[in-house]
Amino acid sequence: MKITSYISVAFLAIFLPAALLLYTIVPKKARPFAILVASFAFFWFISEFLILYLIASILSIYLLALLLERLKSKRDSALQAAASREEKKQIKKQSQSKQLAVVIAGVVINIGMLAVLKYSPFLFTNINLFFRLTHMDAAVEVPQFLAPIGISFYSLQAVSYIHDVYKDKIKADKNIARVALFMSFFPIIMEGPICRYADTAYDLYAGKRLQFKNLTFGAQRIAFGAFKKMVIADRLNIIVTTIFKDYEAFDYDGGLIALGAILYTLELYMEFSGTIDVVIGSGEMFGVRIPENFRQPFFSRSISEFWQRWHITLGTWFRDYIFYPVTMSKPMKKMTKSCRKKLGRHYGPLPASIIAFFCVWLCNGLWHGAGWEYIFFGMYHFALISLGSLILPLTNSLFEKWHIDRNKLPYKIFAIIRTALLVCIGELIFNARGLKDALKMLKVLFTKFTFKSWVDGSVLSLGLDIHDVIILILAVAVVFAVGIIKEKGKSPRELIAQKPIFVRWPIYIALVVATVVFGAYGAGYIPIDPIYANF
Amino acid sequence: MDRLIEILEDIQPDADYETCTTLIDDHILGSLQIISLVAEIEDEFDITIPTVEIKPENFNSAKALMAMIERLEDED
Amino acid sequence: MDKKERRKTVARKLIGAAIFILLLLLVLLLLSHWFYPQQEDLTMQDVKPNGVLAEPDNSLDVILYGDSEAYTAFSPVQMWKEQGFPSFVCASSSQYISLTESFVHQSLEHQKPKLIILETNAFYRKMHSDNAFITRIENMFSILQFHNRWKVMSPIKVKQTAYTWKDDMKGYKYAKMTTKGRNFEYMIPTKEIQPIPEINAQYVENIVKYCNEKGVKVLFVSTPSYKNWKYEKHNAVAALAKKTGAAYLDLNLHADEIQIDWQTDTADAGDHLNFRGTKKVCAFLGEYLADTYQLEDKRNDPAYSDWNNLIPKYEMLTSEDK
Numbered sequence: 001m002k003i004t005s006y007i008s009v010a011f012l013a014i015f016l017p018a019a020l021l022l023y024t025i026v027p028k029k030a031r032p033f034a035i036l037v038a039s040f041a042f043f044w045f046i047s048e049f050l051i052l053y054l055i056a057s058i059l060s061i062y063l064l065a066l067l068l069e070r071l072k073s074k075r076d077s078a079l080q081a082a083a084s085r086e087e088k089k090q091i092k093k094q095s096q097s098k099q100l101a102v103v104i105a106g107v108v109i110n111i112g113m114l115a116v117l118k119y120s121p122f123l124f125t126n127i128n129l130f131f132r133l134t135h136m137d138a139a140v141e142v143p144q145f146l147a148p149i150g151i152s153f154y155s156l157q158a159v160s161y162i163h164d165v166y167k168d169k170i171k172a173d174k175n176i177a178r179v180a181l182f183m184s185f186f187p188i189i190m191e192g193p194i195c196r197y198a199d200t201a202y203d204l205y206a207g208k209r210l211q212f213k214n215l216t217f218g219a220q221r222i223a224f225g226a227f228k229k230m231v232i233a234d235r236l237n238i239i240v241t242t243i244f245k246d247y248e249a250f251d252y253d254g255g256l257i258a259l260g261a262i263l264y265t266l267e268l269y270m271e272f273s274g275t276i277d278v279v280i281g282s283g284e285m286f287g288v289r290i291p292e293n294f295r296q297p298f299f300s301r302s303i304s305e306f307w308q309r310w311h312i313t314l315g316t317w318f319r320d321y322i323f324y325p326v327t328m329s330k331p332m333k334k335m336t337k338s339c340r341k342k343l344g345r346h347y348g349p350l351p352a353s354i355i356a357f358f359c360v361w362l363c364n365g366l367w368h369g370a371g372w373e374y375i376f377f378g379m380y381h382f383a384l385i386s387l388g389s390l391i392l393p394l395t396n397s398l399f400e401k402w403h404i405d406r407n408k409l410p411y412k413i414f415a416i417i418r419t420a421l422l423v424c425i426g427e428l429i430f431n432a433r434g435l436k437d438a439l440k441m442l443k444v445l446f447t448k449f450t451f452k453s454w455v456d457g458s459v460l461s462l463g464l465d466i467h468d469v470i471i472l473i474l475a476v477a478v479v480f481a482v483g484i485i486k487e488k489g490k491s492p493r494e495l496i497a498q499k500p501i502f503v504r505w506p507i508y509i510a511l512v513v514a515t516v517v518f519g520a521y522g523a524g525y526i527p528i529d530p531i532y533a534n535f
Numbered sequence: 536m537d538r539l540i541e542i543l544e545d546i547q548p549d550a551d552y553e554t555c556t557t558l559i560d561d562h563i564l565g566s567l568q569i570i571s572l573v574a575e576i577e578d579e580f581d582i583t584i585p586t587v588e589i590k591p592e593n594f595n596s597a598k599a600l601m602a603m604i605e606r607l608e609d610e611d
Numbered sequence: 612m613d614k615k616e617r618r619k620t621v622a623r624k625l626i627g628a629a630i631f632i633l634l635l636l637l638v639l640l641l642l643s644h645w646f647y648p649q650q651e652d653l654t655m656q657d658v659k660p661n662g663v664l665a666e667p668d669n670s671l672d673v674i675l676y677g678d679s680e681a682y683t684a685f686s687p688v689q690m691w692k693e694q695g696f697p698s699f700v701c702a703s704s705s706q707y708i709s710l711t712e713s714f715v716h717q718s719l720e721h722q723k724p725k726l727i728i729l730e731t732n733a734f735y736r737k738m739h740s741d742n743a744f745i746t747r748i749e750n751m752f753s754i755l756q757f758h759n760r761w762k763v764m765s766p767i768k769v770k771q772t773a774y775t776w777k778d779d780m781k782g783y784k785y786a787k788m789t790t791k792g793r794n795f796e797y798m799i800p801t802k803e804i805q806p807i808p809e810i811n812a813q814y815v816e817n818i819v820k821y822c823n824e825k826g827v828k829v830l831f832v833s834t835p836s837y838k839n840w841k842y843e844k845h846n847a848v849a850a851l852a853k854k855t856g857a858a859y860l861d862l863n864l865h866a867d868e869i870q871i872d873w874q875t876d877t878a879d880a881g882d883h884l885n886f887r888g889t890k891k892v893c894a895f896l897g898e899y900l901a902d903t904y905q906l907e908d909k910r911n912d913p914a915y916s917d918w919n920n921l922i923p924k925y926e927m928l929t930s931e932d933k
Contacts, residue, residue, distance in 0.1 A: 164587075167585065167586065167587040168587065169587050212621070212624045212628075216628075241704075241705070242704055246679075246704075248788050248790055248878065248879050249683070249786040249788050249790075249878035249879050249883050249885070250784070250785075250786055250788070250878075251787060251788050304565075319566070320586075323566065324586045324589055325586055327566075327570045328570075328573060328584070328586050328589070333573065333574045333577065336570055336571060336574040337574045337575070337578060340571060340574070340575075345545065345546060345571070348571055349567045349568070349570040349571040349574075350567070352570055353566065353567055353570055389567060463704060465762070467761075467762040468762075505631060505634070508631070508635075509634065509635055509638055512635060513638060513639070513642065516639065516642075516754055516755065516758060517642065517646075517754065517758045517761050518758070518761065519758065521758075
């Protein structure tokens with residue numbers, strides 16, 4: 001069996017039910033091991049021998065965390081024995097540097113594996129390019145590695161585990177099975193969310209009994225995720241691929257490029273958040289609460305808010321393990337203090353945070369892929385966010401002058417649309433075939449923009465007919481309605497569950513039937529690979 | 536406590552720090568303000584705030600902030 | 612007592628779930644029945660290749676199938692202008708070989724060409740599920756297979772499905788842009804083979820067999836493209852041609868005669884040809900087909916006056932050539 005996506009017959013109709021069955025027929029004590037076996041089997045199906053990299057990661061963080069724990073208890077007993085304050089300080093300092101060395105070892109091992117497997121071809125290609133450009137007669141061989149699927153996700157989890165143990169957020173776990181479960185739980189291994197030890201590890205190991213409500217709610221969430229991906233994302237993929245592939249050969253105008261960017265952003269959202277729905281739903285079935293990864297991102301009013309609502313777990317990872325460590329490092333704090341004196345309240349913290357933003361967005365870009373277009377994508381968001389902070393006092397005073405109230409509805413709508421359009425431009429860069437293509441498309445977008453192609457029917461020559469367009473509009477409206485309910489703080493599933501059976505059941509059945517009938521699969525449709533699994 | 540409120544007001548003037556308990560949740564303090572705040576508090580109270588302490592629970596109200604500061608003062 | 616109560620609720624919930632699942636399956640089975648296609652309304656789902664259905668019955672001598680490589684390289688009007696045989700390109704973007712098969716079946720219902728041409732790039736396009744188990748489920752719940760018929764069954768009628776929509780370009784898609792590629796020797800002779808996915812090869816064999824039964828010859832053609840083609844693929848297609856008895860013409864090996872200049876003749880640096888490349892390919896291929904298959908010159912045949920009338924429009928549409 002080969003599983004390539006969570007939204008597939010192989011996973012939903014075979015693997016997941018089998019895993020649930022195994023989980024419930026074994027004795028309570030063995031349940032965590034049932035998930036572990038299922039998870040390792042799953043990883044084998046998607047990556048075969050590359051599972052060894054995952055095992056190496058698990059072993060490394062398990063052992064290093066225990067080592068950290070040992071250093072800590074040694075320090076504590078030494079502290080108790082110590083007499084003077086001076087001596088205590090000395091002990092603390094020594095232990096600190098040893099612990100730091102362990103943490104660095106953990107980061108180097110885990111990020112190192114990720115870097116070598118995923119980024120060395122990019123690095124070496126660019127070294128060769130450098131040689132060529134400087135007319136140096138040298139070349140290095142570009143290595144090619146096979147990286148296990150999901151490495152970008154579990155490597156970050158590994159780093160967070162080591163870091164959290166070091167910072168006393170959590171205790172090092174003596175139980176290797178729990179560490180292994182945290183790293184390899186099969187619903188999250190391919191596309192995240194990026195979990196923290198404190199979030200999932202204990203739930204996973206608790207071996208709770210399967211609950212009827214968890215099973216049905218999980219199944220509903222899975223069905224909704226499949227609907228988003230199959231009806232919307234897979235259908236959009238047809239037109240998006242055509243535009244991004246053919247824009248040059250067939251000389252599309254800026255209007256079509258803009259349409260491509262908007263539809264790609266929508267496709268990516270439906271694809272990724274739909275998959276995450278399946279992931280969270282699968283976890284829910286086992287009684288494991290997986291953190292949310294999306295919170296209606298297209299209701300955001302600024303780019304920084306967008307990143308707090310889109311791929312949330314990646315954003316918080318960068319915040320906790322890059323942004324704060326950078327801004328809160330000693331030299332940066334010093335800089336912030338003195339800058340506040342010189343630059344004032346608003347600009348004081350900016351230098352430190354702009355440096356930190358730069359690190360975050362460089363990493364964010366690179367995390368998404370080894371290529372200049374991804375770095376450009378990161379820098380684009382870095383520029384938007386920094387610029388937003390820099391001109392804030394200016395916009396504030398302008399708004400005051402013009403009597404614009406930011407909390408009024410018209411402004412809110414304006415801000416939401418503006419943010420969405422800026423995001424779409426970012427995703428255009430993201431989906432282009434390379435930096436050169438990205439720049440070319442942007443050039444067409446801004447120099448040859450007309451709405452001609454939107455109205456003269458050429459949209460319908462790109463692979464979707466009028467039926468597809470109608471279905472797309474209806475399906476997006478459904479997802480939008482669900483988003484509004486959630487935005488109001490209500491749970492659509494709870495709302496439906498309160499309805500009588502002759503309302504409730506037809507809704508569930510309609511959801512499944514709509515996915516089966518209107519899903520863009522089969523002859524004529526190109527199945528898309530999970531976009532995020534390759535990061 | 537007064538010293539803390541003073542710092543807070545210097546960083547972000549329009550908020551009622553005596554009563555508000557949702558400084559983070561309601562985005563009254565963003566990451567920029569937190570950076571300033573940490574730098575100022577460390578200087579004023581002569582403590583170091585480790586990054587693990589930077590979590591919503593500690594920053595949502597002046598009271599919680601004060602509790603954290605006192606805890607860190609004791610530890611030193 | 613407590614335990615007994617709980618068992619009872621669990622049992623009730625399980626029965627409820629079972630009824631729900633049965634109900635769902637029942638709905639799907641009913642839909643499967645409803646969606647099962649009637650003979651007369653099998654349609655092609657893509658707009659461009661649908662144009663072939665509007666051509667007069669038995670009017671075409673050559674029909675070409677394939678993906679974007681085919682509709683950028685082959686221009687029927689161009690070949691008509693030079694050689695005078697009527698043809699049509701029944702190609703769609705990223706065409707799967709399974710789709711090619713159904714196009715072949717549908718177009719041969721109304722046409723009796725001398726030969727059909729399969730562009731070989733599509734031979735390598737991997738299809739999604741070739742899993743026997745999944746196929747069996749699909750057969751039972753044929754809704755999974757025929758779900759797309761909701762378009763045909765919908766009350767909204769699209770012009771194209773009425774088969775009156777004629778394509779003046781005869782399936783060719785005009786690419787005028789030039790993105791410079793580079794000239795280099797990419798067909799390096801080797802004995803290595805890049806295997807065609809087995810299920811695809813099976814489809815190709817079925818197509819050839821079907822055509823042979825209908826008395827239609829089959830020719831595989833590989834269009835020039837250094838991004839898509841190499842000698843390993845040539846070897847595999849040549850082997851398949853030998854096995855099935857189809858003829859094979861690899862245009863990548865006729866670089867000297869066709870004279871493709873990758874600096875000027877490609878729309879996107881070695882992937883697709885632009886119009887300049889198309890003209891060169893059509894000059895060569897048109898002559899080759901006319902000679903090899905003794906295609907009659909019908910330019911003076913009054914039944915084909917429509918074709919001659921297309922030429923001015925065609926020349927206008929392609930005149931922006933940079």
